Amino acid sequence: xxxxxxxxxGPTEVHPETLLAMAAPVIHHRSRPAVELIxxxxxxxxxxxxxxxxxxxxxxxxxxxxxxxxxxxxxxxDEVITIEGGKFGERWSSIARAYGLKVHAVGVEWGxxxxxxxxxxxxxxxxxxxxVFATCVETSTATLTDIKGLAKxxxxxxxxxxxxxxxxxxxxxxKMDEWGVDVVATGSQKAMMLPPGLAFIACSVKxxxxxxxxxxxxxxxxxxxxDKAWGKSSTPFTPPISLVVGLEDALxxxxxxxxxxxxxxxxxxxxxxxxxxAGLGLEVYSKQPAPGVxxxxxxxxxxxxxLVNEVRDRFNIxxxxxQGKLAARIIRLSxxxxxxxxxxxxxxxxxxxxxxxMGFAPPVPxxxxxxxxxxxxxx
Amino acid sequence: xxxxxxxxxGPTEVHPETLLAMAAPVIHHRSRPAVELIxxxxxxxxxxxxxxxxxxxxxxxxxxxxxxxxxxxxxxxDEVITIEGGKFGERWSSIARAYGLKVHAVGVEWGxxxxxxxxxxxxxxxxxxxxVFATCVETSTATLTDIKGLAKxxxxxxxxxxxxxxxxxxxxxxKMDEWGVDVVATGSQKAMMLPPGLAFIACSVKxxxxxxxxxxxxxxxxxxxxDKAWGKSSTPFTPPISLVVGLEDALxxxxxxxxxxxxxxxxxxxxxxxxxxAGLGLEVYSKQPAPGVxxxxxxxxxxxxxLVNEVRDRFNIxxxxxQGKLAARIIRLSxxxxxxxxxxxxxxxxxxxxxxxMGFAPPVPxxxxxxxxxxxxxx
Numbered sequence: 001x002x003x004x005x006x007x008x009x010g011p012t013e014v015h016p017e018t019l020l021a022m023a024a025p026v027i028h029h030r031s032r033p034a035v036e037l038i039x040x041x042x043x044x045x046x047x048x049x050x051x052x053x054x055x056x057x058x059x060x061x062x063x064x065x066x067x068x069x070x071x072x073x074x075x076x077x078d079e080v081i082t083i084e085g086g087k088f089g090e091r092w093s094s095i096a097r098a099y100g101l102k103v104h105a106v107g108v109e110w111g112x113x114x115x116x117x118x119x120x121x122x123x124x125x126x127x128x129x130x131x132v133f134a135t136c137v138e139t140s141t142a143t144l145t146d147i148k149g150l151a152k153x154x155x156x157x158x159x160x161x162x163x164x165x166x167x168x169x170x171x172x173x174x175k176m177d178e179w180g181v182d183v184v185a186t187g188s189q190k191a192m193m194l195p196p197g198l199a200f201i202a203c204s205v206k207x208x209x210x211x212x213x214x215x216x217x218x219x220x221x222x223x224x225x226x227d228k229a230w231g232k233s234s235t236p237f238t239p240p241i242s243l244v245v246g247l248e249d250a251l252x253x254x255x256x257x258x259x260x261x262x263x264x265x266x267x268x269x270x271x272x273x274x275x276x277x278a279g280l281g282l283e284v285y286s287k288q289p290a291p292g293v294x295x296x297x298x299x300x301x302x303x304x305x306x307l308v309n310e311v312r313d314r315f316n317i318x319x320x321x322x323q324g325k326l327a328a329r330i331i332r333l334s335x336x337x338x339x340x341x342x343x344x345x346x347x348x349x350x351x352x353x354x355x356x357x358m359g360f361a362p363p364v365p366x367x368x369x370x371x372x373x374x375x376x377x378x379x
Numbered sequence: 380x381x382x383x384x385x386x387x388x389g390p391t392e393v394h395p396e397t398l399l400a401m402a403a404p405v406i407h408h409r410s411r412p413a414v415e416l417i418x419x420x421x422x423x424x425x426x427x428x429x430x431x432x433x434x435x436x437x438x439x440x441x442x443x444x445x446x447x448x449x450x451x452x453x454x455x456x457d458e459v460i461t462i463e464g465g466k467f468g469e470r471w472s473s474i475a476r477a478y479g480l481k482v483h484a485v486g487v488e489w490g491x492x493x494x495x496x497x498x499x500x501x502x503x504x505x506x507x508x509x510x511v512f513a514t515c516v517e518t519s520t521a522t523l524t525d526i527k528g529l530a531k532x533x534x535x536x537x538x539x540x541x542x543x544x545x546x547x548x549x550x551x552x553x554k555m556d557e558w559g560v561d562v563v564a565t566g567s568q569k570a571m572m573l574p575p576g577l578a579f580i581a582c583s584v585k586x587x588x589x590x591x592x593x594x595x596x597x598x599x600x601x602x603x604x605x606d607k608a609w610g611k612s613s614t615p616f617t618p619p620i621s622l623v624v625g626l627e628d629a630l631x632x633x634x635x636x637x638x639x640x641x642x643x644x645x646x647x648x649x650x651x652x653x654x655x656x657a658g659l660g661l662e663v664y665s666k667q668p669a670p671g672v673x674x675x676x677x678x679x680x681x682x683x684x685x686l687v688n689e690v691r692d693r694f695n696i697x698x699x700x701x702q703g704k705l706a707a708r709i710i711r712l713s714x715x716x717x718x719x720x721x722x723x724x725x726x727x728x729x730x731x732x733x734x735x736x737m738g739f740a741p742p743v744p745x746x747x748x749x750x751x752x753x754x755x756x757x758x
Contacts, residue, residue, distance in 0.1 A: 004404045011405045011620065022621075023402035025383045026390045026574050028697045032688065059576055060599070061438045061616040067599045098598040189617060195405050197438055197576045197619030217596070219477040220439070220446045238440040238568065240576030240619065241390065242401075309411065318407045 002316035007347040009139050009167060009293035009320055011189040011196055012337040014246070015253060018193065022246040029241045030234070037248060039233035044251040048192075048259065049184055049202050050175040056226040058199040059240045062166040062187025065199035067095055068221035069162045069183045073131060073207055075215040076100035080131040081122050081159075083114050087140035087324045088164055092133035099216050104129065110141045110326070111295075113288045116149035129159045130210075136168035139190075140323045142295035142332060143286040144172065151180045160207045166190055169200070170254060171266050171292035171336045182207040188243060191266070191292055191336040193250040198243045253338075267291045269335030269344060272375040276348040277333070279368030280355060285330050292336035295322070297329065302360050304328040307351070310358075315350040341376050345369045381695035386726040388518050388546060388672035388699055388713040390568040390575055393625070394632060397572065401625040408620045409613070416627060418612035423630040427571075427638065428563055428581050429554040435605040437578040438619045441545040441566025444578035446474055447600035448541045448562045452510060452586055454594040455479035459510040460501050460538075462493045466519035466703045467543055471512035478595050483508065489520045489705070490665045490674075495528035508538045509589075515547035518569075519702045521674035521711060522665040523551065530559045539586045545569055548579070549633060550645050550671035550715045561586040567622060570645070570671055570715040572629040577622045632717075646670040648714030648723060651754040655727040656712070658747030659734060664709050671715035674701070676708065681739050683707040686730070689737075694729040720755050724748045 006013040027033050038057075045055035058064050074080065080101050082093040085108035093105045104126045108114050114134075123129060132154050136147050147163055154161040160182035168174050169184070170191030176184050182204040189196035203211075203223065211224055225236040254262055270291035274284045282296030298304050305328045308321040322330040333347055348368045355362060362368055385392040406413050417436075424434035437443050453459065457480050461472040464487035472484045483505045487493050493513075502508060511533050515526050526542055533540040539561035547553050548563070549570030555563050561583040568575035582590075582602065590603055604615040633641055649670035653663045661675030677683050684707045687700045699711040712726055727747040734741060741747055 004406070006405055006407065008407045010617070011407060014405050019402040019404075023398040025398075026385055026393050026568075027383070028385065028387045028390060028699070029575070031691060031697055059438070059440045060443065061618070063616040064439065064599050095598045098601075099596045187617070189405075195619060195621040196408070196617045197622060217478045219474045220443050222477075237442040238389070238566070238575045240440075240574060240622075242574040243576060243619075312410060318410055320407070320409075 005317045005343055005346055007333050007339065007343060008318050009190070009332050009334040009336065012191070012193065012334050013339060014193055014195055015250070015338045018246045018249045021249040022242045024245065026242060029239050034241060035233045037244060041244060041248050041251060042230065042233065044248070044255065045200065048169060048251065048254065051177045051202050053177070053202050053204060054227060054230045055200055055202040056223060056230060057235060057239060057244065058201065058221070059197065059237065060199045061196055062185070062199055063091065064221065065185035065187065065201040066091065066164060068201050068223060069185050070095050070099055071216040071218040071221050072223045073160060073183070073210045073214050074099070074101055075213070077102055078130045079104065079126055079128045080133060081106060081126055081129050082133040083108060083135065085113060085135065085141060085143060086110055086138035088138055088166070089135045092164065096133065111143055111286045113143055113145040116146060116153050119150050119153045123153060123157055123159070129157070131160050131162055133162045135164040136174055137172065137290040137292060139167045139293055140326065141286055142290050142293045143288050144290040147174060147181060148179045155180045160204070160210065167290065167292055167336065170262065172290065173263055176202060188247065193253065193337040194243060194246050197240050198247060266335055268376055269339065269341060270294060272341065272372040273333050273335050273344055275375040276344065276368045276372035279362060279364070279371035280348065280352055281360065281362040293332055293334055295330045295332045298331065299360055302358060304331055307331060307354055307358065310354045311350045314354070317347050317350045319347055319351065345372055348372055384696045384722055384725055386712050386718065386722060387697050388569070388711050388715065391570070391572065391713050391716040392718060393572055393574055394629070394717045397625045397628045400628040401621045403624065405621060408618050413620060414612045416623060420623060420627050420630060421609065421612065423627070423634065424579065427548060427630065427633065430556045430581050432555070432581045432583060433606060433609045434579055434581040435602060435609060436614060436618060436623065437580065437600070438576065438616065439578045440575055441564070441578055442470065443600065444564035444566065444580040445470065445543060447580050447602060448564050449474050449478055450595040450597040450600050451602045452539060452562070452589045452593050453478070453480055454592070456481055457509045458483065458505060458507045459512060460485060460505055460508050461512040462487060462514065464492060464514065464520060464522060465489055465517035467517055467545070468514045471543065475512065490522055492522055492524040492667045495525060495532050498529050498532045502532060502536055502538070508536070510539050510541055512541045514543040515553055516551065516669040516671060518546045518672055519705065520665055521669050521672045522667050523669040526553060526560060527558045534559045539583070539589065546669065546671055546715065549641065551669065552642055555581060567626065572632065572716040573622060573625050576619050577626060645714055647755055648718065648720060649673060651720065651751040652712050652714050652723055654754040655723065655747045655751035658741060658743070658750035659727065659731055660739065660741040672711055672713055674709045674711045677710065678739055681737060683710055686710060686733055686737065689733045690729045696726055696729045698726055698730065720752070724751055727751055
């Protein structure tokens, strides 16, 4: 009977209408209805990505699109710069190293973001770099990077800017063509309001020009094959067609609401989540907080794993703990996608209750919820 | 209002209960309920694969598991034998070549299968081969290969036998451990009765021993990482959790029915499909027909694309045409998974009606259905 509330920063809650759309009888992915469907979502995806370029769909997780970004643009030994400000920044380095690239990893204090000026110096220090790998929203630290600023620096060079936009697309402004971002990779289970299993990637002309010279081996992730299929509203391999059906539903919902309005709501909910986290007596972890995900640093001695598990097991509310070196040290809440203010205060209420019982009562009972509500006035 | 019937050999129809199970609110893939779910399906998958080895889940299409089979076991320049008896056999060659392997491609007449004796000679001719790539059910030609026989030949050598089991697992006997098959790769949208988007791969000890020496680059498809995660009932990257929920439901249905019974039914339906296709006045295309998919060769001048489209647009019944050089030349019907005799006769009835209108009336009106029904007596 307990109502399930998914407040994790991915997967995020999926609209019941989208879930039911995906429960319709499966259609064949090469039949005319599927071809027409794929054609329609292609157009919607271009709007969502703010690009005139093609947005390719991959059957896979967000990481599959990240790997596609690596293997299509580079050759063994190529120098690249990766920005490591959290678990997902580190993933860029791991993929690049797995494929034999020469990685200049820029360490960034977790919870902060590399500034365009800092990137400028890195590009000066490594003038042969062919790519810069950044993370728009570092989900593990709930931190936003100034991609527009980074793009200005990378544009002056021969390098391409490759952006992990997994918790970004649909949550924060990311205007691919206007900002001059070269590769945007994302997944379905964040602000795109779908279950996981679909990944997306789009490339600038500058990036596409690198495909033919890139000698890294690829087959499943070959963007050239995807590009050929795109023109026929198709995919090189069987797409997860039920997710594509859901995608159309979710994209229509975003279009109806208006993307600018979705960004505005996400921003307001993010402010509210930070106010709420502070009201719980936690420190907002990130110094450059992202709108769609909020991390709160737990007091010393407070076991984050226990907190997350108790909130889930007793109230069926799913929140996230920390990853990597932040495991058990932080909690994370989503304000992306199909999340509203009442989900947020439900989560804050549950967290407060469990924190109290664990001996970490917040300064003012109910203060977290009041603070969060106040931040949302007018939103 | 028209009832949709999906009679294509993948995707196949998904049970409405499975579709609704997947429409339940999404859970977080790292939470205890998800960990317990993944643990349960791991056990069920081992039964389905007839193996004590670990069966890994990949977020991707069947081809993603095929690529995983290549990149984890080989190094550039390694010699391998591929068996090309259709579009999917050719895919093994394409993947292997994309990764710089030295491919000895054995051409097999479409609609026939390589015999163990023929493979013996190939292994003699290429004694340095480290792998043999076969297709258990070649979906493009509806042909079954004697994997048990091939395994006996490969076992004598240092090579591993890698099997595309995409239209095989759940449709035909494939006893991985008992037969000594080294790598089994499959996808969700065939006899596993799910939408596409999940792939599976399992490896023998002989294959696993090759992982550490295989120098092909890999990250998303790294089986070592999957192996580490498996022990924690997890996956290295976000799994398509709603499909995993559906997987449990589908696997329970197979277990309730009994896998041997499912094979028996598939076999009987396959016989009926072939009788029905012959009754339509078509030639059964394959000389070694697979149980779960049937191909009928159309008479000269009969446009298969038009036939498939008409059957779909007028009756909402999805059947498949041909692929590659068989495009527009054959039609294909599924008898895998959640398909029963009445789906089959519905499809045969619709095909007969359209064939008549196209000027290719079958020899006996209604004969296809009568013949199919007769073949199913006692099944």
